[in-house]
Structures are given as structure tokens and as C-alpha cells.
Amino acid sequence: MNEIFASAPGKFVILGEHAVVYGKPAIALAMNRRFYLSVRRDDEFKINGDAVDIRANPHLRYIASRNDMVPVSIHMDSKIPTGSGLGSSAALSVAFSAAMRALNSRSISKEEIAKEAFEAEYFSQGGGSPMDTSASANGYGIALNVHGNEEDRLWDISKNGRSWKISRIDVPSMTFVIGYTGVRAATGPLVEKVRKYKDGNRFASDIIDEIGQITLEGLAAIESNDVVKLGELMTEDHKLLSILGVSSNELNRLVSASVPYSYGAKLTGAGGGGSMVVLTDRPDKVCEAIRSRGGMPFIVKTGVDGVKVSNKNEID
Ligand code: PMV
Numbered sequence: 001m002n003e004i005f006a007s008a009p010g011k012f013v014i015l016g017e018h019a020v021v022y023g024k025p026a027i028a029l030a031m032n033r034r035f036y037l038s039v040r041r042d043d044e045f046k047i048n049g050d051a052v053d054i055r056a057n058p059h060l061r062y063i064a065s066r067n068d069m070v071p072v073s074i075h076m077d078s079k080i081p082t083g084s085g086l087g088s089s090a091a092l093s094v095a096f097s098a099a100m101r102a103l104n105s106r107s108i109s110k111e112e113i114a115k116e117a118f119e120a121e122y123f124s125q126g127g128g129s130p131m132d133t134s135a136s137a138n139g140y141g142i143a144l145n146v147h148g149n150e151e152d153r154l155w156d157i158s159k160n161g162r163s164w165k166i167s168r169i170d171v172p173s174m175t176f177v178i179g180y181t182g183v184r185a186a187t188g189p190l191v192e193k194v195r196k197y198k199d200g201n202r203f204a205s206d207i208i209d210e211i212g213q214i215t216l217e218g219l220a221a222i223e224s225n226d227v228v229k230l231g232e233l234m235t236e237d238h239k240l241l242s243i244l245g246v247s248s249n250e251l252n253r254l255v256s257a258s259v260p261y262s263y264g265a266k267l268t269g270a271g272g273g274g275s276m277v278v279l280t281d282r283p284d285k286v287c288e289a290i291r292s293r294g295g296m297p298f299i300v301k302t303g304v305d306g307v308k309v310s311n312k313n314e315i316d
Contacts, residue, residue, distance in 0.1 A: 003040040004102045006309040007316070008094035009033065010080035011087040011135035012178060012268045012277050012300065014222075014230075015237050016144070016215040018194050018244060020129040023162050024212030025145045027219060028135040029171060031178075032301040033079045035091035036315065039099045042073035049073075058124035059093045066116060067100045083184030085269020089124070090132030093117035098309040108309055110137045111155045114166075118157055125188035127195065130157040134166045139306030141171040146219055171302060172225045177283050179258065179290035179297050181250035183273030190246050190270040197245060204244065211240050231263020231279045238266035238276075246271030254295045261285040 009030040016026025045054040045064070055061045060074070074096070080088040094117040101108050101116070114137035118130040135142050138154055144164050152167040198204040214233050221230040238255055241247055251267045254276045258265040262280035269275060276295075280286045283299045290297040308315050 002103065002311065003038050003313075004099045004309065004311055005036075005038045005313050005315045006095040006099040006102070006307065007034045007036045008091040008098070008136045008307045009139055009304050010035070010091050011132055012176070012275070013131070014277070015218040015233060016211060017131075017269060017271075018191070018241065018246060019208045019211035019215070020131050020144055020164070021127065021191055021194070022198070022208055023145060023164065024208060025143065025215040025219070026129070026131050027141070027143050027169065027215060027222070028131050029141045029302045030135050030139040030304050030306060031086070032304050033086065035076070035078045035080055035088065035095050037074055037076040037092070037095045037099060038313070039072045039074050039096070039103055041103070042071050045071045046073040048075055059089060059120045060096060062120040062123045063093065063096050063100055063116065067104050070104075072100070072103070081180055083186060083274065084180050085185070085267070085271065085274030086178070087132040087136055087269070089187070090117060090121060091136045093120040094133055094136040094307050098307045102309050102311070110306055113137045113307055114155065115157060118159075122159060125191065127191050128187065130164050130166065137307050138168065139304055141169040141302070143167050143169045143219060146216065169219070169222065171222055173303075174227060175280055175283050176300050176302065177258070177278040177280060177286045177290070177297055178268070178275050178300055179254040179278065179295040180275045181248070181254065181273050181295055183248065183250055185270060185273035187270040190272045194244055194246065207240050207243055211237060214240070227263050227279060227281075234264035234266045234277070234279060235259065241267055241271060248273055250295070251276050253293045254290050257289040257293045258286050261289060
């Protein structure tokens with residue numbers, strides 16, 4: 001029986017989350033924690049051997065519906081903590097889209113997969129940007145809505161009157177530590193919280209504009225390999241995200257504990273719990289500081305491949 005294997009990486013956001021939902025710039029890097037899955041045709045939908053109602057999972061349901069709802073048995077194994085702000089649901093959508101497209105002899109171009117996975121995310125969350133799904137599909141580093149060289153442009157995505165230009169970026173070797181608070185936080189309600197704040201308050205729109213501005217400065221710092229400047233901007237961004245109401249006591253504790261040993265630190269992803277990211281050249285010190293405040297640290301490797309798909313079980 002034909003079985004298809006796929007994997008897709010998680011990501012972290014260096015700068016620009018939440019503001020990117022409104023078409024502002026953002027920078028995200030794929031990281032060495034992946035979502036693995038396989039699919040093969042079956043009499044009914046199954047996940048890891050158990051029969052399931054696929055409609056209960058909006059990401060899977062959306063992608064299955066693009067493949068005529070033909071039932072499949074799915075095996076999945078994620079190395080990305082769920083609800084951690086590290087793009088686990090985007091990686092699931094990307095890997096599932098890739099595997100289903102391959103099984104049904106549809107195109108498995110990264111662009112097609114990124115677009116279908118974004119639609120699945122949007123359907124599930126009721127909003128959001130194509131940042132996570134594009135970072136996971138392409139891998140390496142991506143920037144959204146920045147003016148760069150035409151040859152670096154990967155693809156454009158539009159939805160409900162908003163559009164995003166997605167480009168690849170080169171990121172010099174830098175050391176990042178992720179600190180997971182252990183508190184799960186769903187992305188949808190946090191995106192909705194910011195939307196409500198923005199709709200009722202001009203000040204929130206100014207903060208979103210400022211995050212966009214900081215992100216452009218951050219991209220220039222990356223291009224000139226200026227870790228000091230990039231770190232300062234990350235810490236500044238954390239303050240702005242806190243004002244938008246998406247930080248938490250746990251996140252603030254981990255950020256404060258890390259700042260003395262780093263160039264900068266901030267929450268990453270949706271916030272409300274989830275994870276923070278630190279730019280540092282003292283990763284062991286930072287890990288110790290995060291652990292001492294109850295967080296779970298890990299040093300990430302960037303520069304990793306995007307989605308992979310194969311008909312052999314050799315996917316890493
Ligand atoms: O927490 P994550 O990994 O789902 O990242 C969300 C990033 C946001 O900018 C808050 C939302 C989005 O869709 O871009």
C-alpha cells in the first residue's frame with residue numbers, strides 16, 4: 001500500500017508578530033524541531049491507529065476536504081510543543097498538505113503547500129497571517145512585506161483584502177535560546193484580542209506601526225550582522241507586545257531573567273504563555289536563568305530545510 005511520509009519545521013519569530021496580521025513587516029526563522037507524519041489510504045480516517053472524526057480538527061478537515069474527503073490513516077509525531085508559539089499547528093498543516101497532495105498526485109511545490117496550509121490555518125483560527133506556514137514550508141529565514149531584491153521574492157499571498165509579500169532572507173549564524181513557559185496558549189484568541197484593541201483604540205494602531213518600523217530596523221541589523229542592535233530591538237519589541245496585551249507574567253519573568261546574559265529577549269509567536277526567544281552569546285547562562293524561573297530552555301539551530309515529502313520512510 002502506498003504510504004507518503006512528510007515533515008515540516010517549527011519556527012520562531014525574531015520581530016513583527018501580531019503586526020504582520022495587519023500587513024506589517026515580520027521576520028521568522030525555521031528551526032530544528034519538526035512535525036513528522038505519514039498518510040495512507042484506509043476505510044476511515046484514523047490518527048495513530050484510532051478511528052477519528054476528522055471534522056473535529058479544523059486543520060486536518062480543511063486539507064482533507066481539498067482531497068475529496070477520501071479517508072486516510074495518519075501517523076503523526078511532533079517534536080514541537082503544542083500551543084508553544086513555535087508554529088506547531090502550521091507545521092502540522094504544512095506536512096499534512098504535502099503528504100495529501102503527494103498521495104493524490106497534486107503539485108508539491110512549496111508555494112502551493114504554503115498557500116493551502118495558510119488557508120487551513122485561517123479556516124481554523126478565523127484570522128492570522130501566512131507567516132508561520134510560509135516559514136515552515138520554505139524553511140531557513142523569511143521576511144514578510146519588506147522591500148528586497150526581486151530574486152529573493154518567494155510568493156505573495158492575499159486574503160480578505162490583505163496581502164503579504166514573502167521573501168527569503170539570509171541570516172548570519174547567531175545563537176538563539178527558546179524558553180518555553182509550559183503554559184499553552186491558542187493563537188486565535190490572542191489575534192482576536194489584538195484586533196478588538198486595535199478596532200477600539202487609535203493608540204493600539206500606533207503600537208502596531210511602531211512594531212513594523214522596529215522590524216525594518218531589525219532586518220537592516222541582520223543584514224549588517226549587528227547583534228547588539230538586533231538584540232535591543234527585540235527587547236523593545238517585547239515592551240510593545242506587552243502594551244498590546246499579549247505578554248504574561250511567566251513570559252515577562254523569563255525575559256527579565258535572560259536580559260542580563262543576552263543582547264535581547266522577547267516573547268515569540270502569539271504570546272499569552274507559549275515561548276520567548278533570546279539572542280545571546282552565553283547560551284548556557286541563559287538556559288540556567290530560564291530554568292531557575294521555571295521555564296524550559298533549549299538552544300535552537302536555524303538554517304534548516306522546509307517541508308520534505310517522500311514515499312520512503314527516510315524523512316528527517
Ligand atoms: O503562536 P504562533 O506560532 O501560532 O504564531 C502566531 C503569530 C501571529 O503573528 C500572532 C499570528 C499570525 O498568524 O501571524
